[in-house]
Amino acid sequence: EVQLLESGGGLVQPGGSLRLSCAASGFTFSSYAMSWVRQAPGKGLEWVSAISDGAGNTYYADSVKGRFTISRDNSKNTLYLQMNNLRAEDTAVYYCARISRGWWVIYSLDYWGQGTLVTVSS
């Protein structure tokens, strides 16, 4: 059974940093590209970033480019999101999701974690 378990969320002040983790199990982690998606309170889904299976390629949403860094450790079956210079508008539940196939064209996000809440506030 595919499982994705996010951690690392919490309350952080504007301008601060936070690192999210997503522990994967139930599939060959190193064979899949992965993604982060967030959802602000009461709002819709917003894609944040994606990373290829071997970690050699990444994509970022314009809203986070230059502030967030996606990475992965295939030896630990773990996906990361380093978030710097956080803003109030980054407040959201952050989900990790598995990309079913593709990289130069990303197809469906076929499994999602339960999410971790990040609150940016003074």
Place this chain on the structure above:
Amino acid sequence: SYVVTQPPSVSVAPGQTATITCGGNNIRSKSVHWHQQKPGQAPVLVVYDDSDRPSGIPERFSGSNSGNTATLTISRVEAGDEADYYCQLWDTSSDHVIFGGGTKLTVL
């Protein structure tokens, strides 16, 4: 970047058919995927590659994609289908995953 439009809400009586659309310029040229999200839960993929269903998703869920509109159809709607539904696709011009704004399905 590519813009997709979903109706904010759709209402349907139990047993009837719900149709949720995702509009975009020549969207037929893209693979469209649909996610269901119930309150307080993570999204679940219900249709991928326009019209395929993941294992475990009821046959009542189907999809199509033609012209400028992709459609998620839910037949014989049940109370448990009440949720937010999001279309998702890949925009090759911006190298971004795109989500529609979501449609809240209400079962009357």
